[in-house]
Amino acid sequence: MSQAWKNLLWLQAGSCGGCTMSMLEQGASGWFAELKNFGVRLLWHPSVSEESGVEVLTILDRIERGETQLDIFCVEGSILRGPNGSGKFNRLSGTSRSFLDVTRSLATRADFCVAVGTCAAFGGVPAGEPDPTDACGLHYDGGESGGALGRDYRSQKGLPVINVAGCAPHPGWIIETIQALATGDLAAEDLDAFGRPAFFAAHLAHHGCSRNEFYEFKASARVLSERGCLMEHLGCKATQAVGDCNQRAWNGGGSCTHGGFACISCTAPGFEDARNFHATPKIAGLPVGLPLDMPKAWFMTLAALSKSATPERVRKNAEADRIVENPRRGK
Amino acid sequence: MTRLVVGPFNRVEGDLELTLDIADGRVSEARVATTLYRGFEQILTGRPAADALVIAPRVCGICSLSQSMAAAAALRAVSGIRPPPNGELAANIAHAAENIADHLTHFYLFFMPDFARDFYAGEAWFPGVAARFKAVAGAAAREVLPARARLLHVMGLIAGKWPHSLSVQPGGVTRALELGEKMRLIAIFGEFRAFLEKVLFAAPLEQVVAIATPEHLGEYARGAGDFAAFLRLAESLRLEGLGRIALPLISFGAYHRAEGALFPAGLLAPGAREPSPLPPGAIREDVAFSFLHENSADPALAVTLPDAERENGYSWAKAPRLAGIPAETGAVARQAVAGDPLIRALIAKGTGASGGTNVFARVVARVMEIARLTLAAGEWAQALQLKESFFAHGPAAVEGAGIGMVEAARGALGHWLTVEKGLIRRYQIVAPTTWNFSPRDAHGVPGPLEQALVGIETGEAGAKAPAIQHVVRSFDPCMVCTAH
Numbered sequence: 001m002s003q004a005w006k007n008l009l010w011l012q013a014g015s016c017g018g019c020t021m022s023m024l025e026q027g028a029s030g031w032f033a034e035l036k037n038f039g040v041r042l043l044w045h046p047s048v049s050e051e052s053g054v055e056v057l058t059i060l061d062r063i064e065r066g067e068t069q070l071d072i073f074c075v076e077g078s079i080l081r082g083p084n085g086s087g088k089f090n091r092l093s094g095t096s097r098s099f100l101d102v103t104r105s106l107a108t109r110a111d112f113c114v115a116v117g118t119c120a121a122f123g124g125v126p127a128g129e130p131d132p133t134d135a136c137g138l139h140y141d142g143g144e145s146g147g148a149l150g151r152d153y154r155s156q157k158g159l160p161v162i163n164v165a166g167c168a169p170h171p172g173w174i175i176e177t178i179q180a181l182a183t184g185d186l187a188a189e190d191l192d193a194f195g196r197p198a199f200f201a202a203h204l205a206h207h208g209c210s211r212n213e214f215y216e217f218k219a220s221a222r223v224l225s226e227r228g229c230l231m232e233h234l235g236c237k238a239t240q241a242v243g244d245c246n247q248r249a250w251n252g253g254g255s256c257t258h259g260g261f262a263c264i265s266c267t268a269p270g271f272e273d274a275r276n277f278h279a280t281p282k283i284a285g286l287p288v289g290l291p292l293d294m295p296k297a298w299f300m301t302l303a304a305l306s307k308s309a310t311p312e313r314v315r316k317n318a319e320a321d322r323i324v325e326n327p328r329r330g331k
Numbered sequence: 332m333t334r335l336v337v338g339p340f341n342r343v344e345g346d347l348e349l350t351l352d353i354a355d356g357r358v359s360e361a362r363v364a365t366t367l368y369r370g371f372e373q374i375l376t377g378r379p380a381a382d383a384l385v386i387a388p389r390v391c392g393i394c395s396l397s398q399s400m401a402a403a404a405a406l407r408a409v410s411g412i413r414p415p416p417n418g419e420l421a422a423n424i425a426h427a428a429e430n431i432a433d434h435l436t437h438f439y440l441f442f443m444p445d446f447a448r449d450f451y452a453g454e455a456w457f458p459g460v461a462a463r464f465k466a467v468a469g470a471a472a473r474e475v476l477p478a479r480a481r482l483l484h485v486m487g488l489i490a491g492k493w494p495h496s497l498s499v500q501p502g503g504v505t506r507a508l509e510l511g512e513k514m515r516l517i518a519i520f521g522e523f524r525a526f527l528e529k530v531l532f533a534a535p536l537e538q539v540v541a542i543a544t545p546e547h548l549g550e551y552a553r554g555a556g557d558f559a560a561f562l563r564l565a566e567s568l569r570l571e572g573l574g575r576i577a578l579p580l581i582s583f584g585a586y587h588r589a590e591g592a593l594f595p596a597g598l599l600a601p602g603a604r605e606p607s608p609l610p611p612g613a614i615r616e617d618v619a620f621s622f623l624h625e626n627s628a629d630p631a632l633a634v635t636l637p638d639a640e641r642e643n644g645y646s647w648a649k650a651p652r653l654a655g656i657p658a659e660t661g662a663v664a665r666q667a668v669a670g671d672p673l674i675r676a677l678i679a680k681g682t683g684a685s686g687g688t689n690v691f692a693r694v695v696a697r698v699m700e701i702a703r704l705t706l707a708a709g710e711w712a713q714a715l716q717l718k719e720s721f722f723a724h725g726p727a728a729v730e731g732a733g734i735g736m737v738e739a740a741r742g743a744l745g746h747w748l749t750v751e752k753g754l755i756r757r758y759q760i761v762a763p764t765t766w767n768f769s770p771r772d773a774h775g776v777p778g779p780l781e782q783a784l785v786g787i788e789t790g791e792a793g794a795k796a797p798a799i800q801h802v803v804r805s806f807d808p809c810m811v812c813t814a815h
Contacts (some may be wrong), residue, residue: 130374
């Protein structure tokens with residue numbers, strides 16, 4: 001890298017720490033080496049940096065006073081505004097300041113502001129009903145623009161908050177976003193309508209699902225552990241959920257649907273307020289949530305057609321926990 | 332007397348603040364606070380029972396699968412469903428991978444970097460330790476992070492992903508493994524074992540787990556590897572005398588199978604030679620010094636509601652007590668209850684009449700457990716019977732109450748669940764660090780860490796005294812679990 005080092009600060013607000021755990025799963029050489037390769041210097045991260053206590057407050061203070069350049073500001077976790085707008089549910093340890101206050105102050109200094117995970121992006125699980133802490137994301141409160149920083153927020157380089165949604169996000173989504181900011185390759189037009197980087201959010205979790213043949217023939221699993229498509233009965237939202245989840249390996253080769261459970265659309269605002277995650281809501285026997293932007297009549301027609309053409313092998317395997325009939329040439 | 336406030340306290344999971352009263356250069360009183368409350372128990376209430384499997388694991392990103400195991404066990408206690416042996420085995424393998432990864436992360440990323448601080452620059456061992464363990468820049472991370480990532484490929488096979496999976500269910504795990512996947516599991520544990528035998532232990536794992544006495548451990552410490560390097564600096568800094576407490580040690584038991592648990596549940600009282608069963612119904616949670624409304628102390632009946640203005644409140648955490656007194660949990664308790672002779676000896680050793688846990692014993696127990704679990708999980712992978720089922724189907728949890736008790740990496744984890752008409756009526760989580768980092772109770776009795784910090788010499792370093800850092804991190808605290 002010929003250009004100057006970029007400073008990255010990562011803070012955890014109302015978080016579970018899972019986004020950091022995911023981040024640490026990245027790559028053959030590990031996260032620290034990958035940052036270094038892209039000229040990114042870790043100013044401080046709560047889980048891995050040496051500085052503690054007053055040393056940390058000094059780092060934050062120097063940024064707030066403009067003495068240290070803040071290039072990339074990553075926030076993990078929801079911003080808790082309660083009780084009564086005080087932010088007291090999440091105080092910055094060692095100080096009397098709320099994280100709400102600290103985040104607002106640092107975000108104005110940052111060239112780029114990254115919400116790591118659905119909590120920081122939209123509020124996430126802590127914002128789930130009854131939303132005990134008045135939780136929100138940095139730039140969104142659920143699906144509504146605003147959040148902790150306000151609708152008009154733009155970082156020093158003129159971008160809205162970049163929302164690396166996911167609970168937890170794939171480590172690649174996080175590191176590639178950071179890397180693209182370091183190389184100057186990520187611009188406003190590379191984000192979708194919810195501020196999510198399109199490189200992963202322009203795909204649907206359904207794309208590349210290992211259950212694709214079962215989906216095509218509407219050969220459905222009836223209960224968990226069966227190999228069929230999880231959409232018709234078991235609540236799978238992969239045809240509506242953004243993310244290239246089934247095009248990249250999670251932990252070496254997994255994904256939610258490959259692992260045998262439903263996509264719960266964890267990249268979407270408000271995913272936490274669904275009920276009965278493993279049951280498909282239906283009206284008159286028809287799933288309510290159809291694949292994104294697919295005309296309902298077409299879907300019904302195609303589904304009926306494909307069901308009538310389902311090979312015996314696919315029908316049998318869909319309702320078993322393992323392959324019970326192998327593919328073979330038809331007569 | 333002076334009062335020090337220590338925070339943000341990093342390289343722990345979540346938000347921690349210490350308030351230390353210093354008299355004559357030593358800690359005279361300590362108060363431990365968690366500064367984050369998210370309200371998970373409120374969020375769980377009123378939802379369909381099975382949705383606990385979506386919400387509860389998201390309490391914690393570092394022990395997410397342990398939270399899944401506890402939630403599934405609580406649902407199981409209500410519905411009566413039993414997973415088949417493969418379902419239990421596969422969940423145990425994933426659980427072991429999480430536990431090992433957590434211990435590894437703690438040793439290399441959270442705990443050891445404190446010895447690479449400039450404070451220790453005058454020590455003979457410093458140059459080697461600093462080169463290896465310096466935060467972010469040390470050479471060890473370059474080897475450890477890829478090994479950790481590779482180990483967690485176990486999750487890709489069994490859990491779909493980590494953290495936050497839905498694969499562990501009351502009836503077992505959602506994916507029946509195929510032959511190739513079983514081979515991959517065995518291969519992953521084989522590779523991880525090779526990493527441990529080269530980098531962490533520099534010895535065959537069978538030799539490591541056979542170390543049964545402090546003398547034998549001392550001989551081993553003369554060898555190569557990162558664990559031996561720790562043992563040598565621990566001796567030079569006398570870590571066995573640091574952060575010493577003698578409280579009841581509790582384990583909820585882990586890695587259950589038809590033939591029993593690998594690490595059984597139990598209680599080892601201070602000075603006792605053998606563990607006793609956990610007294611049923613003896614767990615209560617006190618909120619006298621918590622920012623929470625007074626409520627039932629029984630986790631089966633309690634409803635958590637915050638009160639940010641509560642008089643005397645200083646932490647969002649509750650204070651769990653076993654038959655009225657604080658208890659310590661974690662790898663050291665788990666191994667002491669399970670009867671590991673080395674850990675028992677390290678606790679008995681030392682100055683106090685009844686001995687006690689300490690920084691050294693806590694870290695040794697954790698690192699030794701990495702070796703034990705890697706061997707066990709490799710065997711479990713071999714034992715999977717692929718022709719058999721991984722999942723049992725049965726009734727859902729509709730009506731009743733149950734407790735899910737498991738061991739997370741950091742110790743005893745319990746979920747108390749009441750279901751009415753298929754919906755969650757009450758949900759209470761008592762997590763390992765809720766025990767270890769509890770605030771005072773109504774009788775004014777401090778929690779385990781609050782006791783362990785008393786007497787530590789802070790000297791001129793004050794709040795920056797490394798001894799404080801070592802004692803706190805020796806518990807491997809998870810603050811996001813502590814108050815959830």
